[in-house]
Amino acid sequence: MNSAAIYHRPESEYAYLYDSETVHIRLRTAKDDVKRVNLLGGDPYSLAEEKWYDKAIPMIKGLSTDVYDYWTISVTAKHRRLSYAFTLLGVDGLSAFYGEHGVLPLDEKYISMANNYFRLPYFHEVDRAKSPQWVKETVWYQIFPERFANGDAGNDPEGTLKWASKAPDREDYFGGDLQGIIDHLDYIDDLGVNGLYLCPIFKANSNHKYDTIDYLEIDPDFGDKETFKNLVEACHERGIKVMLDAVFNHMGDTSPQWQDVVLNGEKSRFADWFHIHSFPVAYTPTDDFEFAADATYDTFAFTPHMPKLNTANKEVEEHLLQIGQYWIEEFDIDGWRLDVANEVDHQFWKKFHQMCVSLKPDFYILGEIWHSSQSWLHGDEFHAVMNYAYTDAILSYFIKKEIPLDKMISEMNQQLMLYRDTVNQVQFNVLDSHDTPRLLTLANGDKDLMRQVLAFMYLQPGVPCLYYGDEIGLDGGADPDCRKCMIWDDKQQDQQLLTFMKELIALRRAYHNLLTEGQLLWTQLEDTPGYLTFLRVDPLTHLSVEGVFVTSDDSVIISLTNKTILLGQEYVISGDDTTVTIFQKGFVIMLDQ
DSSP: OOGGGOBOOTTBTTEEEOSSSOEEEEEEEETTTEEEEEEEEEOTTSHHHHOGGGSOEEOEEEEEOSSEEEEEEEEOOTTSOEEEEEEEEETTSOEEEEETTEEEOSOHHHHTOGGGSEEEOOOOGGGSOOOOHHHHTOOEEEEOGGGTOOOOGGGOOTTOOOTTSSOOOTTOOOOOOHHHHHHTHHHHHHHTOOEEEEOOOEEESSSSOOSEEEEEEEOTTTOOHHHHHHHHHHHHHTTOEEEEEEOOSBOOTTSHHHHHHHHHGGGSTTGGGBOBSSSSOOOOOOSSTTOOTTOSBOBSTTOTTSBBBOTTSHHHHHHHHHHHHHHHHHHOOOEEEETTGGGSOHHHHHHHHHHHHHHOTTOEEEEOOOSOOGGGOSSSSOSEEBOHHHHHHHHHHHTSOOSOHHHHHHHHHHHHHTSOHHHHTTOEEOSOOTTSOOHHHHTTTOHHHHHHHHHHHHTSSSEEEEETTGGGTOOOOSTTGGGOOOOOOGGGSOHHHHHHHHHHHHHHHHTHHHHHHSEEEEOSOTTOTTEEEEEEEOTTTOOEEEEEEEOSSSOEEEEOTTEEEEEEEEEEEOTTSSEEEEEEEEEEEEEEO
């Protein structure tokens, strides 16, 4: 038995309060190294009297990576406190006891000692990491406001180009605005999505609005506060939630605070609002508007036009908290997506979280973090992050062909085991966005492949987000090409792809409980070439949705016994309806009853 691989940590993703009564416990062991794991658990004050360590409870072997297996169990405790440890039986026949003091021989001398057990001293509901229920039921639709629709030509900035008249450059304007979104709410509603994620709408000096001038004002290019209020109310009437994008890591260099620093230097009352190394603030311009390596102040990346905010400064903290509060109280928004969230200090985010949920207990807080994010996901900062690390594995297998199937499964499982289930259930799953090439372009224009990977992602834990225009075949390379104008001419839209997306979104919403909270089970050997199968299982009803995806030239035949096909492509059902043959780039999603 590989004892060095055995790992557990209380009060973490390995042991946490899932709901008010239930604790989820995990144990990690080396892959294929342990045959059986049992939990020994009971009240810490009754171990000697009840000898509950004699009542071993089997754990379930759940997900695996290329190096580890993870064992799981859900337990309750009458008095809302728990002592627990583990017994293990290795494939080599060796047994062990694992607790607070590590791996010990499986001997009553050790298992009867109270101090050898891990502790969850009390199940405090106030400390439980919670996630909004409505998010689990949501399919998001991301809109880059400047490129979605021009509903009010009266607010077009000077130099606005004819809609979709050219591929976008970084400083182009096409006139998209909030009224344009309102005008197309019927389209959005008919698509089936029930959450809008809007890139920044606050006053800024660019078309993307990530260089904020004033967080308390709508950019005049997009409209005004009355228009935005109308948008939120119209969305809520349709059952659509609204999430705004906030940039609290930095401001634009045309903001009044930064301009005061430029004018007054270290005497500016805003000098400590930013991370400034020397005065006067300066940089050397380059041919790239967004790059300067020698700025005398910290910035977002190396962009001299986005000076970094000092969120440890009390005035900055109060200013940003006021902003977060204002848009919740005045406009009833439902979520904040937080740009460059990993570069802002944890203390600020804890206060931001407290403010948001005190105003609206089911408010959704989403951080833009592209890497492993445990530090932000304990329940007191963010509910979720943009799950790029998870979906990168999907793209690397399906689209880029860079990794084999077993590696994709390993990477996906590894990401799931980094977080509590309450986090995994509301993770924000994207395949493309305003920051990446579009999915159709990544797929080299192959819409069969595009549909296949979309269907796979919509069956995963977490909640999916569709980037505007993907549903009608909009393509685009890296920024700024991924920010093309939405196509509104029906004849230029891919209506077949649009119909597919409506069906996929409807499927996701119809089975949202199972697809967010159900168990993920890979149902084939990870090294089986050419196709993959998996289940999403409701642990209570045992109802399951099965996905089968063919990724090679060979066809695959699957039994249809007790199964109903919900959605698929590139497949043929046998004449007696007993089997289905799935061809290259094909898939079927089936309901198992």
